Amino acid sequence: MSEPLLLGAIEAGGTKFLCAVADRDGTILTETRIATTTPVETLGAASAFFRDAQRVHGDLSSLSVGSFGPLSLNPLAGDYGHITSTPKPGWENIDLLGHLRQTVDAPVTLDTDVNCAAVGERLFGxxxxxxxxxxxxxxxxxxxxxxxxxxxxxxxxxxxxxxxxxxxxxxxxxxxxxxxxxxxxxxxxxxxxxxxxxxxxxxxxxxxxxxxxxxxxxxxxxxxxxxxxxxxxxxxxxxxxxxxxxxxxxxxxxxxxxxxxxxxxxxxxxxxxxxxAPTAGASAGLTGALALAYRTATRQWPMHWRMAEPFHANKETVDA
Known part of the structure; x- marks a missing residue:
């Protein structure tokens, strides 16, 4: 019997953050949509979502984020994990990875939104x-x-x-x-x-x-x-x-x-x-982020998943 695995993911876009928690099989357990306003409001709402999710479902095994950028992804860089010189007002030099590591006591990985969408297309599109x-x-x-x-x-x-x-x-x-x-x-x-x-x-x-x-x-x-x-x-x-x-x-x-x-x-x-054309669905970025979280936790891709459109149940926007 496989040990429990709880995966968290964020597709961090310039207009909205999609957040989800899924099980080992990629089944969405809870999800939300948060308007991208200020970093304090948006990241605060994302943190609250994952804290609440963990109270209900247990501790996350890993969390992966696919974000708009530019990002600093070199672990040796002093600003590693930051959104850097983005034209998005108020988001330049925000320590995205550091903030989430304060929220989740599990490995947190960061990549671009387009790389995560590419992962979603490789698995399902x-x-x-x-x-x-x-x-x-x-x-x-x-x-x-x-x-x-x-x-x-x-x-x-x-x-x-x-x-x-x-x-x-x-x-x-x-x-x-x-x-x-x-x-x-x-x-x-x-x-x-x-x-x-x-x-x-x-x-x-x-x-x-x-x-x-x-x-x-x-x-x-x-x-x-x-x-x-x-x-x-x-x-x-x-x-x-x-x-x-x-x-x-x-x-x-x-x-x-x-x-x-x-x-x-x-x-x-x-x-x-x-x-x-892409065919993995509108939530390919979130799918890819969940797959990266799975890979972080298990060192392999979730080839057994059968998930084409993960963001389905909770469509409302959480205004931070």
């Missing part, structure tokens, strides 16, 4: 059966998660591919970009708020034949070309609010043009398979 792939989200920002050899990659710290410099798309020479650090980096040119700033309306209100869409596809293809040349992943999974269904064909065509027939192995890539 478009990354199943793959050892190396990228997970890209195009929304409020642009983030890239990376799994190599079946595990999240961080190196000295986590990748920040959303802030690479990319060539200007045709017809986009006059837009300055909105990134507060780089101006016209990829995120500054192609995230959802950049599209709204350039065209005057949110991306979802633009008609299908608007020139915004081929321009956006060109920028996403530039990112995918860089990932292809540098990493050679098995697949690039692209999601986020900007990636409406018609965008996939546009991105695939733009990527073929950018690769320009270079390297015979690239010419054989099946673009319909290579550029894929």
């Amino acid at each position: 478009s990354g199943q059966g793959l050892d190396s792939f990228c997970y890209v989200t195009i929304g409020t920002g642009i983030g890239v998660g990376l799994l190599i050899g079946g595990v999240p990659h961080g190196g000295a710290n986590h990748p920040e591919a959303g802030h690479i410099a990319v060539p200007r798309a045709p017809g986009d020479d006059g837009f300055a970009g909105i990134c507060p650090f780089h101006g016209d980096c990829l995120e500054g040119l192609a995230c959802g708020p950049a599209m709204a700033a350039r065209w005057g309306v949110p991306a979802e209100q633009l008609p299908a034949d608007h020139p915004a869409w081929p321009m956006e596809a060109d920028y996403i293809a530039a990112l995918c070309a860089t990932l292809t040349y540098v990493i050679r992943p098995d697949r690039i999974i692209v999601g986020g609010g900007v990636m409406q269904p018609p965008m996939y064909a546009r991105v695939r065509a733009a990527l073929v043009a950018r690769l320009a027939g270079y390297d015979a192995s690239m010419r054989t890539i099946d673009m319909d398979d290579y550029i894929a």
Whole structure:
């Protein structure tokens, strides 16, 4: 008989924190949604949730957090576990890991929200059966998660591919970009708020034949070309609010043009398979965080889980 295992997870986003406690089989025992306001309010509400959960269900075996960033993930760094130079007001230099370690007397691990979503996709979505792939989200920002050899990659710290410099798309020479650090980096040119700033309306209100869409596809293809040349992943999974269904064909065509027939192995890539939509559900990040908590506690992945959409029972927002 397996010994008891109680797993905690947080998907820490810029608008909400999803918190959950699950058992060894990935069954959600309790969960909540907390509005991301100030660090004191939001982290206080998260701590209260886990304290209450432990009073009811017992002590956690491990807690894993997938957070917006940038994050300091190098254990040797003086600010290890902090959210660093984020544009999210009030959250710069917040010791996220330290706060949670004061709440939970168990191993607490921290990774990016996109790496956790990539783990969720590997277990239950478009990354199943793959050892190396990228997970890209195009929304409020642009983030890239990376799994190599079946595990999240961080190196000295986590990748920040959303802030690479990319060539200007045709017809986009006059837009300055909105990134507060780089101006016209990829995120500054192609995230959802950049599209709204350039065209005057949110991306979802633009008609299908608007020139915004081929321009956006060109920028996403530039990112995918860089990932292809540098990493050679098995697949690039692209999601986020900007990636409406018609965008996939546009991105695939733009990527073929950018690769320009270079390297015979690239010419054989099946673009319909290579550029894929995420399929693990809206809570893939929370799923991935729970899986990382399981791996922390057991040193293995929960391959026996059958969970595609963990965040289901308690949909209300807790206003901290």
